[in-house]
Amino acid sequence: MLMTMKYLYLLASLLLFIRCTTNIEADLIVYNARVYTVDSAFSIQEAFAVKNGIFIDIGSSKHILERYKAKQIIDAEQKPVYPGFYDAHAHSFMLADYFQQVDLVGCQSVQELVSRLQEYQKKYPDKKWIVGGGWDQNLWPEKKYPHRDTLDKYFPDVPIFINRIDYHAALVNSEALRIAQIDSAQMVEGGLIATDSSQRITGILVDNAMALVSKYIPAGSEDNILHKLRQAQDSLLSVGLTSIVDAGLDTEQLELLRKFYETDSLQIRNYAMMFAEPHNINKYINEGIYESEKLTIKAIKLMADGALGSRGACLLENYSDDSSRGFLLHSREEFQNALEQLAKSPFQVAIHAIGDSSNRMLLDIYGSLDVRNKRWRIEHAQIVSPEDFIKFKTFRVLPSIQPTHATSDMNWLYDRIGPERAKGAYAYRKLLDAYGKVMIGTDFPIEHFNPLYSFHAAVTRQDSKGLPKGGFQMDNALSREEALRGMTIWSAYGCFQEKKRGSIEKGKDADFVILDDDIMSAPNDKLRTIKTLKTIIAGNIVYSKN
Structure with missing residues (x-):
């Protein structure tokens, strides 16, 4: 009996020794961190283990280091870790082009625009076309649109x-109009070819009229397009983005x-969303859904109207500084018919709507179709009439917002729509209260691609200079937790991916970012300058500052 007890004791000791010295194999361990899991409780942990691109355990540093071993171990040195940032509304091909075109952002006058051209x-004398973007007449002393005569004076032979x-x-310019065979103004559904007091074409094309000329701009080779997309991707990874919503691509781009x-x-x-025209919606529905590990195509993007700045x-009523009310890009009947067809399809719908009239129209059509469980979206939802906010809740319409639009537009917003209507503009708190979630994106390259700029604008309602001092319409600011959820788990939810990514939890994709300071506690004036130390997708380091 004594020998049996001794044997059992030795066996138990051996098993305990094996348990204490044999760790579970993992691919990556991160410890000594402040891990914002963004789970339902918004819990904060210290460490996690990753295997095969998936989070397999989260907990204290002691727990993770004792239980797991890995070839790659990262001591985060108490730095903050977040789920990979998810840009809910972006344009990757446009950003890729932007990096190789003339940058006109911040031009303070027509003269500066010409100088940059x-x-x-x-620098590029052999370019067959000069293409660029970013100018904003609201920044100029006269706040008026430029005229093609100015371009013709300096660029008579190359299309711009x-x-x-x-x-x-x-x-x-005139050369671009010549190539497009446009010599007089014409009616364009959902667009405008602007003319001056002499009925001459000014060179300003609005919305659908732009395609009359842009279709003649030569496309690059496949290799060149991939090179540009990789260049854009490098920039996105460097600011902690691991997922994006490509808000509207044509068939060739998707292929x-x-x-x-x-x-x-x-x-x-x-x-990635398919960009569709409502009058030909069957063509896009027939393309079918596509899903792989890193690329998903299951949403269709439509455009209801244009932009406030243009x-x-x-x-619903005239602009405060103009005698027009803007316009829909297609008729209400076209939208109604297209959305009735889409409601019977497996596709998600996302529609660009800026004005209070276009938002009301879409909310009412969505409501008539009872698409409450389809997570249909309105992109921007920029100006909403007071009585229409409740419809986001009643009809379960998901708002997709871009906080930096508010701080970019606030200086001229009252000129466009007056202070009363402005109460329903960029009203992110009201949208959040109505639906319970908001997806946050940048709309790059229209705004900068850094998601922390969106975070800063959402919580402070201030621009890059920290203005206005008290914040713009602060009753519609978001809390830091809400803003972080908006750029992680809520964006994933808006893409039907909340069970796969958007938070640091067991079984989810190991997409995360390590920053050099904590956006949850850093002073407001430091938020935009916080740097990304590492960006990880599926457990693989895709960007490292060191």
């Missing part, structure tokens, strides 16, 4: 196409993305 032409900051208007992702040529996760947003 001249510098670009000197330069987008306004919102990409809903463009300025072209290229499929090819690039199938050959592992791109790393960032992409929820007075293309469709309003």
Whole structure:
């Protein structure tokens, strides 16, 4: 009996020794961190283990280090860790082009615009077209649209196409109009070819009229497009983005993305939307849904109206500084018919709507179709009439917002729509209270691609200079927790991916970011300057500052 007890004691000791010295194999361990899991309780942990691109355990540093071993171990040195940032509304091909075009952001006058064009032409004298974007007449002393005569004076022979900051208007010169065979103004459904007091074409094209010229701009080779997309991707990864929503791509662009992702040529996760015209919706529905590990195509994007800055947003009443109300890009009947067909399809719907009239129209159509469980979205929801906010709750319509639009537009907002209507503009708190969630994006390249700029704008309602001091319409600011949820788990929810990503939890994709300071506690004036130390997708480091 004594020998049996001794044997059992030795066996128990051996098993305890094996348990204490044999760790579970993992691929990656992160410890000594402040891990914002963004789970339902918004819990904060210290460490986690990753295997096969999935979080397999989260807890204290002691627990993780004792239980697991890994070839790669990161001591986070008490730095903050967050779920990978998810940009809910972006344009990757436009950003890719932007990096190789003339940058007109921040031009303070027409003269500066011309100067930048001249510098670009000197640097790239062989360009067949000069293409660029970012100009904003609201920053100029006269606050008036430029005229093609100014471009013709300096660029009589090379065609020019330069987008306004919102990409809903463009300025072209006479050579571009000649190539497009446009010599007189014509009616354009959902668009405008602007004319001056002499009925001459000014070179300003708004919304659907832009395509009359842009279709003549030569497309790059497949290799060149991939190179540009990788260049754009590098910038996105460097600011902690692990997933984006590509808010509207044509068939050719989507086919290229499929090819690039199938050959592992791109790393960032992409929820890509098909850009559709309502009068031809069956064509897009027939394309079918596509899902892979990093690329998903299951949403259709439509455009209801234009932008506020170019007075293309469709309003219930006239602009305060103009005699028009803007316009819809297609008729209500076309939207009604298209959405009735889409309601019977497996596709999610996302529609760009800026003005209070276009938002009301879409909310009412959504409500008539009873799509409460389909997570249909309104992109921007920028100006909403007071009585329409409740419809986001009643009809379960998901708001997709871009907080930096508020701080970019606030200086001229009252000129456009007056102080009373402005109470329902960029009303992110009201939208959050109505639906319970908001998706947060940047709308790059219209705004900068850094998600921390969106975070800062959402919580402070201030621009990059910290103005206005008290914040713009602070009753619609978000808390830091809400803003972080908006750029992680709520964005994932808006793409039907909340069970796979958007938070640091067991069984989810190991997408996360390590920053050099904590956005949950850093002073407001430091939020935009916080740097990304590491960006990880599926457990693989895709960006490292060191």
